[in-house]
Amino acid sequence: MANKTIALEIKRQSSPDAPAVWEKFELPWRPGMNVISAMMEIAANPVTADGQPTTPITYDSNCLEEICGSCAMRINGKARMACSALIDNLEQPIRIEPLSKFPLVRDLQVDRSVLFENLKRVKAWVPIDGTYDLGSGPRIFPQVQEVNYPLSNCISCTCCMEVCPQFNEDTGFVGAATIAQVKLFNNNPTGKVFKEERLRALAGDGGVQECGYAQNCVEACPKQIPLTNAISDVSRDVLIQKAKDFLRG
Amino acid sequence: MATAQHPSTPSVRTGVQPLRAGQGTSFLWRKLHSLLGIIPIGAFLIEHLLSNYEALKGPAAYGAQVRFLNSLPLVRVLEWVFIFLPILYHGLYGLYIWMRGKSNLVYYPWAGNWMYTAQRYTGLIAILYIGQHVLRQRFMGISLPENPGAAFAKVQHELANPWMLAVYIIAMIAICWHFAYGIWLFAAKWGITPGAAARKRFGYVCAALGFALAVMGLVSIWAFVGPKYKNTPDIVPLAAVAVTASPVLSAPPAAVISAAV
Ligand code: HEM
Ligand code: SF4
Ligand code: SF4
Ligand code: FES
Numbered sequence: 063m064a065n066k067t068i069a070l071e072i073k074r075q076s077s078p079d080a081p082a083v084w085e086k087f088e089l090p091w092r093p094g095m096n097v098i099s100a101m102m103e104i105a106a107n108p109v110t111a112d113g114q115p116t117t118p119i120t121y122d123s124n125c126l127e128e129i130c131g132s133c134a135m136r137i138n139g140k141a142r143m144a145c146s147a148l149i150d151n152l153e154q155p156i157r158i159e160p161l162s163k164f165p166l167v168r169d170l171q172v173d174r175s176v177l178f179e180n181l182k183r184v185k186a187w188v189p190i191d192g193t194y195d196l197g198s199g200p201r202i203f204p205q206v207q208e209v210n211y212p213l214s215n216c217i218s219c220t221c222c223m224e225v226c227p228q229f230n231e232d233t234g235f236v237g238a239a240t241i242a243q244v245k246l247f248n249n250n251p252t253g254k255v256f257k258e259e260r261l262r263a264l265a266g267d268g269g270v271q272e273c274g275y276a277q278n279c280v281e282a283c284p285k286q287i288p289l290t291n292a293i294s295d296v297s298r299d300v301l302i303q304k305a306k307d308f309l310r311g
Numbered sequence: 312m313a314t315a316q317h318p319s320t321p322s323v324r325t326g327v328q329p330l331r332a333g334q335g336t337s338f339l340w341r342k343l344h345s346l347l348g349i350i351p352i353g354a355f356l357i358e359h360l361l362s363n364y365e366a367l368k369g370p371a372a373y374g375a376q377v378r379f380l381n382s383l384p385l386v387r388v389l390e391w392v393f394i395f396l397p398i399l400y401h402g403l404y405g406l407y408i409w410m411r412g413k414s415n416l417v418y419y420p421w422a423g424n425w426m427y428t429a430q431r432y433t434g435l436i437a438i439l440y441i442g443q444h445v446l447r448q449r450f451m452g453i454s455l456p457e458n459p460g461a462a463f464a465k466v467q468h469e470l471a472n473p474w475m476l477a478v479y480i481i482a483m484i485a486i487c488w489h490f491a492y493g494i495w496l497f498a499a500k501w502g503i504t505p506g507a508a509a510r511k512r513f514g515y516v517c518a519a520l521g522f523a524l525a526v527m528g529l530v531s532i533w534a535f536v537g538p539k540y541k542n543t544p545d546i547v548p549l550a551a552v553a554v555t556a557s558p559v560l561s562a563p564p565a566a567v568i569s570a571a572v
Contacts, residue, residue: 176326231327233412234327234328236329263332266334267336269330269338271338271341276424294504297502298505299502
């Protein structure tokens with residue numbers, strides 16, 4: 063027991079243009095280890111399994127409790143949050159790779175700003191900025207809160223986009239997270255003011271129509287957000303909006 | 312001191328590009344593809360399988376059904392506008408959709424992902440099958456609009472080839488699968504079944520419909536290859552059917568057929 067070790071294989075790339083190499087690591091097992099804590103140990107002693115000194119691994123992480131959304135990576139082939147990926151639940155050697163659909167920065171760090179950009183393009187916010195106190199907002203009924211709360215759990219990890227067959231450079235698909243946020247902000251009594259704009263935005267190229275309903279997003283979402291329900295609802299709203307726009311000329 | 316980059320500067324330069332908010336026409340083309348799968352293509356598929364089911368009543372009844380369909384007003388216009396062109400569009404745009412998807416079934420072998428992939432392969436089978444089927448049965452050989460009585464034998468000769476029979480059976484199952492899951496997809500993507508429970512229930516409805524259509528289709532195939540109507544003459548006189556309704560003139564069709572031979 064005392065000598066138990068764990069084996070990791072990590073795909074490394076020192077810069078966006080550098081060739082990718084796999085490095086193997088062997089670490090002493092500890093109770094409750096997760097993928098991030100394992101990489102912290104590597105950082106403390108950056109030596110590969112065959113004794114070669116190397117550099118600490120670059121990756122994004124922050125909260126270590128699956129709430130900041132920064133540590134998404136592919137672990138044994140599947141996109142998930144590294145901080146909640148417990149070593150004891152994973153088949154070894156644990157193969158760790160960066161997300162494949164986002165520009166690589168270094169090692170396991172990728173640039174996921176496309177999600178932020180998409181959220182801006184659908185105005186995924188409640189407009190309350192002003193030069194004076196706007197007072198309290200309208201009441202939100204508990205029934206609406208029940209629908210909205212799960213949607214508000216999105217941590218912008220981009221797992222749903224990574225696993226989506228339609229999210230790629232050819233389609234430029236917006237991805238499930240942004241569609242779910244459109245539903246969230248359209249449901250908000252103050253956020254509603256942008257409802258029509260959001261729906262029109264989502265009918266643009268790369269919009270909600272690109273979804274092929276493979277349902278990978280909802281399987282992969284670490285926050286169990288009902289993404290396919292949201293896609294269905296928002297698709298209908300977009301369609302109705304387009305029909306209204308057409309008839310109103 | 313100025314920061315290196317203003318926070319609102321678009322930062323996405325490589326990789327998947329952001330939403331082109333409100334721009335382009337792909338929404339319209341994609342929704343058209345989706346709609347055409349149901350109406351008219353799906354509706355035609357049901358009509359076609361119901362018509363083929365007439366084959367169980369024999370060569371004369373089958374010929375009469377072909378004659379009835381060809382007697383519809385503006386039938387050649389209907390045929391192009393509601394059958395050929397929609398299938399061509401749905402098929403070609405379907406291939407285009409397929410090319411732009413990036414399958415990841417090996418990493419994520421989940422049920423929905425399987426169905427997503429199956430929808431593409433069954434669509435491919437459909438377009439290949441329909442291409443040869445329309446060419447060989449509608450535009451080559453004896454012209455059925457002019458000789459509806461020749462319909463049964465024409466199909467029977469085709470299915471006499473065991474390879475052709477296999478093609479028809481595979482295509483029948485694939486197309487019914489594609490249509491059944493297509494209805495389910497349509498309901499999900501047009502917001503008709505936004506709830507997970509509704510989608511599950513509707514899934515059973517679609518599966519039952521797809522199964523029923525496939526069985527109907529396969530039974531009709533059996534009518535052509537089974538022992539009952541073996542060696543049907545090339546052209547069956549259809550007057551025999553028109554008279555079955557009238558007791559006075561109900562001469563036994565078999566006699567008419569043998570007279571025709
Ligand atoms: C008998 C002929 C056909 C029927 C009845 C049919 C019906 C349907 C229906 C109802 C849908 C669902 C629409 C939707 O996704 O919203 C669909 C989807 C689809 N069809 Fe067909 N189809 C036929 C032929 C074809 C052909 C020849 C292809 C070409 C490969 C094709 C490719 C596709 C694809 C790729 C989808 C999925 C679209 C998506 O995921 O967004 N289909 N079809
Ligand atoms: S349902 Fe499938 S195609 Fe649609 S967003 Fe989710 S993963 Fe992508
Ligand atoms: S919807 Fe789920 S998977 Fe997608 S970004 Fe939000 S939390 Fe992550
Ligand atoms: S570190 Fe915050 S979600 Fe993993």
